Amino acid sequence: MKSLNVDIAITTDRSMMTNHHRREFLGFLATGPAMYVPEEVWMYLCCPKPEIDEFGRPVEAPYGLRKIEAALQDAGFEAHIIDPDYLGKYVDKVKILMIGHHDFFAFGPPSSEWWLITGKEPVNRKSFFKLMESESIKKMRQRGVKVVVGGPAAWQWLWEPELVEKWGIDVIVEGEADEVIIDVARKILNGEEVPRYISVGAYESPPIDRIPLIKGASVNGLVEIMRGCPRGCKFCSVTLRPLRHIPIDRILKEIEVNKGFGINGAILHSEDILLYGARGIEVNEEALIRLHDAVTKSVKSVAWAHASLAAIVYSQRKYKLITKITDMIYSRLDQNYLGVEVGIETGSPRLAKIIMPAKSAPFKAEEWPDIVEEAFAIMHDHRIIPAATFILGFPGEEPDDVIKTIELLDRLKNYRSLIVPMLFVPMGILKSEEGGVVGMKIMQEHAEAMRKAFWHTVTWAEDIVYNFYMKGLRYEPLKFIIKIFLWYAKKKMSELEKKLLPKFSGKELSLKV
Ligand code: SF4
Numbered sequence: 001m002k003s004l005n006v007d008i009a010i011t012t013d014r015s016m017m018t019n020h021h022r023r024e025f026l027g028f029l030a031t032g033p034a035m036y037v038p039e040e041v042w043m044y045l046c047c048p049k050p051e052i053d054e055f056g057r058p059v060e061a062p063y064g065l066r067k068i069e070a071a072l073q074d075a076g077f078e079a080h081i082i083d084p085d086y087l088g089k090y091v092d093k094v095k096i097l098m099i100g101h102h103d104f105f106a107f108g109p110p111s112s113e114w115w116l117i118t119g120k121e122p123v124n125r126k127s128f129f130k131l132m133e134s135e136s137i138k139k140m141r142q143r144g145v146k147v148v149v150g151g152p153a154a155w156q157w158l159w160e161p162e163l164v165e166k167w168g169i170d171v172i173v174e175g176e177a178d179e180v181i182i183d184v185a186r187k188i189l190n191g192e193e194v195p196r197y198i199s200v201g202a203y204e205s206p207p208i209d210r211i212p213l214i215k216g217a218s219v220n221g222l223v224e225i226m227r228g229c230p231r232g233c234k235f236c237s238v239t240l241r242p243l244r245h246i247p248i249d250r251i252l253k254e255i256e257v258n259k260g261f262g263i264n265g266a267i268l269h270s271e272d273i274l275l276y277g278a279r280g281i282e283v284n285e286e287a288l289i290r291l292h293d294a295v296t297k298s299v300k301s302v303a304w305a306h307a308s309l310a311a312i313v314y315s316q317r318k319y320k321l322i323t324k325i326t327d328m329i330y331s332r333l334d335q336n337y338l339g340v341e342v343g344i345e346t347g348s349p350r351l352a353k354i355i356m357p358a359k360s361a362p363f364k365a366e367e368w369p370d371i372v373e374e375a376f377a378i379m380h381d382h383r384i385i386p387a388a389t390f391i392l393g394f395p396g397e398e399p400d401d402v403i404k405t406i407e408l409l410d411r412l413k414n415y416r417s418l419i420v421p422m423l424f425v426p427m428g429i430l431k432s433e434e435g436g437v438v439g440m441k442i443m444q445e446h447a448e449a450m451r452k453a454f455w456h457t458v459t460w461a462e463d464i465v466y467n468f469y470m471k472g473l474r475y476e477p478l479k480f481i482i483k484i485f486l487w488y489a490k491k492k493m494s495e496l497e498k499k500l501l502p503k504f505s506g507k508e509l510s511l512k513v
Contacts, residue, residue, distance in 0.1 A: 001054060001055070001056060001086070001089065002054050002055055003055060003056075003089050003090065003093070004055045004057075004078075004080060004090075005078045005093065006078055006079070006080050006082065006090045006093050006094055007077060007078040007079065007093070007094065007095045007096065007189070008072055008077055008078065008079035008080075008094070008095065008096045008097075008098060008185060009079075009080065009081075009082045009087060009090050009094045009096075009097050009098070010065050010068055010069050010072075010079060010080065010081045010082070010098045010099075010100070011065075011081065011082050011083070011084050011087060011097070011098070011099055011131075012062060012065060012084070012099060012100055012101050012131075013084055013101070013124075013127040013128045013130065013131040014043065014047050014049065014084060014127050014131075015030040015043075015046075015047050015123060015124035015127040015128070016062050016100075016101055016102070016124075017049075017050060017058055017061065017062070017083055017084060018046075018047040018048055018049065018050055018219070019048070019050050019060050019219050019220055020046060020047065020048075020219075020220075021048055021475075021478060022220055022265075023469055023470070024220060024267065024303070024339065025339065025387055025418070025469065026045065026046045027046060027047075028046075028110070028387070028420070029042065029045060029046035029123075030043075030046045030047050030122070030123055030124045030127075031103070031106070031110050031111040031114055031122050031124055032110075032111070032114035032118065032122050032123070033114065033115075033118050033120035033121060033122055033123060034123055035118075035485070035488075035489070036484075036485060036488045036489070036492075037481070037485070039123060039126075041481070042123060043123060043127070045478070045481055045482075046123075047123075047127070049083075049085070050083070050219075052083050052085075052086065055080070055082075055086075055089075056082050056083055056085075056086025056087075056089050056090075057080055057081055057082060057083065057086075057216070058081060058083045059216075059217055059261055059262070060216075060217045060218065060219045060220070060261070060263060061081045061216060061217070061218065061219065062100065062102075062218070062219055063214065063218040063219065063222045063223070063224065063269070064100050064102075064151055064152070065081050065100050066081070066214040066215070066216055066217075066218050067178055067211070067212060067214060068098060068100065068150075068177060068178070068181055069081050069214075069215065069216065070212035070213060070214050070215045071177075071178050071179070071181055071182055071212045072181065072182065072185055073215060074212050075182040075185070075186075077182075077185055077189075079098075079185070081216065084131050084134070087134070087136035087137065087140075088135065088136040088139075091136055091139045091140055091143070092143070094140060094145050095145060095146070095188070095189060096145065096146045096147075096148060096185060096188055096189070097137065097140055097145050097146070097147050097148070098148045098149075098150070098181075099131075099147065099148070099149045099150075100149070100150055100151035101128065101149075101151050101152075101153050102151055102152045102153050103124055103125075103153050103156075104125075104128055104149070104151075104153045104156045104157065105125055105128070105153075105156045105159070105160060106121065106122040106124055106125035107153075107156045107159065108152075108153055108156070109389070109391075109422040109423075110389070110420060110422050111124060111125065112423070113421065113422050113423045116423060117423075117450075132163075132167050137167075141167070141168045146170045146171070146188045147167065147168055147169050147170050147171075148169075148170060148171040148172075148173065148181075148184060148188075149169055149171070149172050149173070150172065150173035150174065150177050150181075154172050154173060154174035154175075155174055157169065157172045158172075158197075164196075169196075170188075170194070170196065171184055171188075171194050171195070171196060171197075171198065172196065172197050172198070173198045173200070174197070174198065174199045174200065175199055175200030175201065175202075175204070175205070176200050176204075176205045176206060176227075176241070177200060178206045178210065178211050178212060179204075179206045179210055180198060180200050180204070184198065202241050202242055203242070205227070205228075205241055205242055207244070208244050208245075208246060208247070208250070211227075211244075211246075213250065213253050213254055213257070214254050214257055214258075215257065216257070216261065217257065217258045217260075217261035217262075217263045218254075218258060218263075220263065220265060220267055220303075221255070221258045221263040221264070221265045221266045221267055221299070222266075222267040222269050222305070223251055223254040223255055223258070223266055223267070223268065223269060224246060224269045224270065225245070225246050225251055225268045225269065225270045225273065225276055225291065226243070226244065226245050226246060226269075226270035226271065226272075226273075226275070226276055227241060227242075227243070227244045227246075227270075228241040228242050228243035228244060228271070229241075229243065229271035229272060229275075230243050230275070230280060230281060230358075231272070231281070231308065231356070231358040231359050231361070232356075232357075232358050233345075233355065233356040233358070233359055234354075234355045234356065235355060235356075235391070235394070235424070238271050245276060245277055245287075248290060248291055248294050251268075251291070251294075251295070252294060252295075252298060255295065255298050255299060256298075259298075259299070264299055264300040264301070265299055265300055265301035265302065265303070266295055266298075266299045266301070266302055266303075267302075267303045267304075267305055268291075268295065268302065268303070268304055268305060269305040269306075270305060270306060271306050271308075272306060272307055272308040272311055273288075273304045273305070273306065273307050273340075274288065274307050274308065274311035274312060274314075274315050274321070275308070275311060276288055276291055277290075277291070281310075281311070281358070281361050281362060282362075283311055283314055283315045283318070283319070283321065285315070285318075285319045285321055288315070288321060288325065289321075289324065289325070289328075292325050292328055292329065293328065296328055296329055296332045296333055297332070299333070300333060300334060301333055301334070301335050302329055302333060302335070302338065303338060303339045303340070304338060304339070304340040304384075305340070305341060306340065306341045306342070306343075307340050307341075307342055308342070308343075308359065309342055309343075309344070309360075309371055309372050309375035309376075310359065310360045310361060310362070310363055310371055310375070312342075312375040312378055312379065313363070313371050313374045313375050313378065314362060314363070316378050322378050322379075322382050322384070323382065326338060326382040326383070326384065330383075336383060336468070337383040337384070337385055337468045338382075338383065338384045338385070339384075339385050339387070339469075340379075340384055340385070340386050340387070341386065341387050341388075341389075342375070342386045342387075342388045342389075343359070343388070343389055343390075344372055344388050344389065344390040344405075344408070344419070345359070345389070345390055345391050346368075346390060346391065346394070346401060346404070346405055347368075347369050347372070347390070347401075347404040347405035347406070347407060347408030347409070348397075348400070348401035348402075348404035348405060349365055349366045349367070349368050349369065349404070350400075350401060350404075351394060351396070351397060351401045351404075352365040352368040353365040353366070354396060355394055369404065369407075369408045369411070372408060372412070373408070373411045373412060373415075376412050376415035376417060377415060379415070379416075379417070380414075380415040380416050380417075383416075383468075385416055385417065385418075385464055385468060386417045386418070387417075387418045387420070388417055388418065388419045388420070389419075389420050389421070389422050390405055390409075390419065390420075390421055390422070390449070390453070391421075391422045391423070391424050392405075392421055392422070392423050392424065392446045392449060392450070393423050393424040393446070394424050395424070397424075399443060399445050402443070402445035402446060402448075402449055403445055405449050406445065406448055406449050406452060409449065409452040409453060409456060410452070412456070413456055416460055416463060416464065417456070417460060418457045418460060418461060418464065419453045419456050419457055420453065420457065421449060421450045421453045451493075451497065454493055455493075458486055458489060458490055458493075461482075461486060462483075462486060465479060465482055466479065470482075
C-alpha cells in the first residue's frame with residue numbers, strides 16, 4: 001500500500017468508520033452489547049469495514065470528520081482521514097492525531113440505556129478502547145504525537161479524567177470545531193501552548209460561509225441542510241446552537257462530492273427537515289419543494305435524518321406537503337419508502353408542557369399524544385418509516401406520565417415504525433464523587449413501556465426489513481442473521497415475561513463508570 005504525506009491523521013474506531021451496509025438503522029446495533037452471536041459477527045452485522053483507497057483512507061467517512069478534514073486542508077495542512085486499521089502506516093509521519101466520535105464511552109443515548117439494562121458494555125465502547133489501546137496509537141504517543149479529541153461526545157472525556165491522562169489526550173474540543181480546529185492545529189505544529197479543554201460556545205459557531213464543504217465522501221451520502229433547532233427542549237443540547245439553513249447550492253456541491261466517490265444517495269441531515277427555510281417554526285412550503293426538487297434531480301435515493309412530528313402534521317394539514325414531497329421522491333427515484341428519525345419522548349401532555357413546551361408547536365402541548373398519532377398515521381400512509389425514541393425517567397416524571405406513554409404506544413401499534421425506549425441519564429451527575437454510580441429506579445410502568453416498545457419494534461421489524469430495507473439478493477445473508485436474531489430475541493423476551501417481569505418492579509439499575 002502506498003503512503004501519503006500526513007501531518008494530521010483524523011480517525012475514529014470501527015463502530016463509526018463504517019457505512020453500516022448502507023443501512024443506517026443497523027448502526028443502532030453498535031450501541032448495544034453483542035447478543036446471542038459472537039462479537040465479531042455482531043460487529044460485522046452493524047459495522048463492516050468500508051472500502052479503503054490505496055493510502056488507507058476510507059472512501060466514505062463520518063460527515064463530522066469530513067468537515068474537520070476539509071477545514072484543515074483548506075487552511076493548507078496535510079490532513080487526511082485514515083481508517084483505524086491503517087494508522088500503523090503513518091506512525092512515523094503524523095504530528096497530530098485527531099479523533100472524533102458521537103459516543104466515545106457509550107455514555108450517550110441509547111448506548112447507556114442498553115448498558116444499564118443488560119449490564120454489558122456496548123460494542124461501540126469496546127471498539128473505541130481497542131482503538132486507543134492499539135499498537136499504532138501507543139507508538140504515536142511514544143513519538144510525542146499530540147492527540148486532539150472532539151465531536152458531539154467531547155463532553156464525555158470530562159468524566160474520564162484517568163483515561164485523559166492514561167491515553168495522553170492533549171486537547172479536547174467541544175462544540176462546532178470547523179474554525180477553531182485550524183488555530184489548534186497551527187499552534188500545536190508551532191509548538192505553542194494550547195488549552196487542554198476548548199469549548200466553542202453557541203455564539204462562536206461559524207456562520208454558513210465559514211463552514212467548509214466536504215472534500216471526500218460522507219457515510220451514505222449524508223449532507224447537512226441545517227444546523228441548530230429552534231424548539232428549545234430542556235433535555236437537548238442541539239437547541240443551544242444558532243439556527244442556520246444551508247443554501248441549496250452548497251448542499252448540491254456536497255452531493256456532487258459524494259457522487260464523485262460513487263455515493264449516489266443523500267441523507268439530508270437536520271434536526272427537523274420540515275423546518276428547512278422556515279421562519280421560526282412556520283413551515284416554508286416553497287423552500288422544501290425547491291430543496292427536494294433539486295436533490296431528487298441529483299441523486300438516486302434520499303433519506304431524512306430527523307423530522308419533528310408536529311411539523312409533519314402541520315405541513316400535511318396546511319399544504320399536503322408530505323404527499324407532495326413523497327410523490328416527488330417516489331416518482332423520480334427508484335425507492336418506495338423514506339427513512340427518518342423522530343422523537344416521541346413522552347405520551348404525557350403534563351410532562352411535555354414542562355420539558356418540551358415547543359416540541360408540539362404550533363399545536364398545544366396538551367394535544368401532543370394526538371399529534372404523535374396523527375404524524376404516525378401520515379407517515380404510515382406515505383411509507384415514511386420512523387425510527388422513534390421515547391424517554392423514561394425524566395426528572396419530575398410520575399407513574400401516571402409513564403402510563404400515558406404506554407397508552408400512546410398502544411395507539412401507535414398499527415403504524416409501521418421502530419420505537420426504542422431511552423432512559424433519561426442525568427449526565428451532569430453521571431460520575432458521582434463516591435465511586436461513580438448512576439442509575440434510575442425501574443418501576444413496573446417503565447418495564448411495561450419497554451415491553452410494549454420491544455414487541456412493537458420486533459413485530460414491525462420483520463415487515464420493515466423484508467419488505468423495505470433489505471430487498472434484493474445481496475441482503476439475503478444479512479436478512480438470515482437478522483431473522484435468527486429476531487427469533488431469539490422474541491424467545492428470550494417471552495421467557496423473561498413469564499419468569500422475571502413480575503419481579504422487575506422497583507429494580508434499581510445502575511451503571512458503574
Ligand atoms: S426538537 Fe429535537 S433537536 Fe430540537 S430541541 Fe427538541 S429534542 Fe432537540
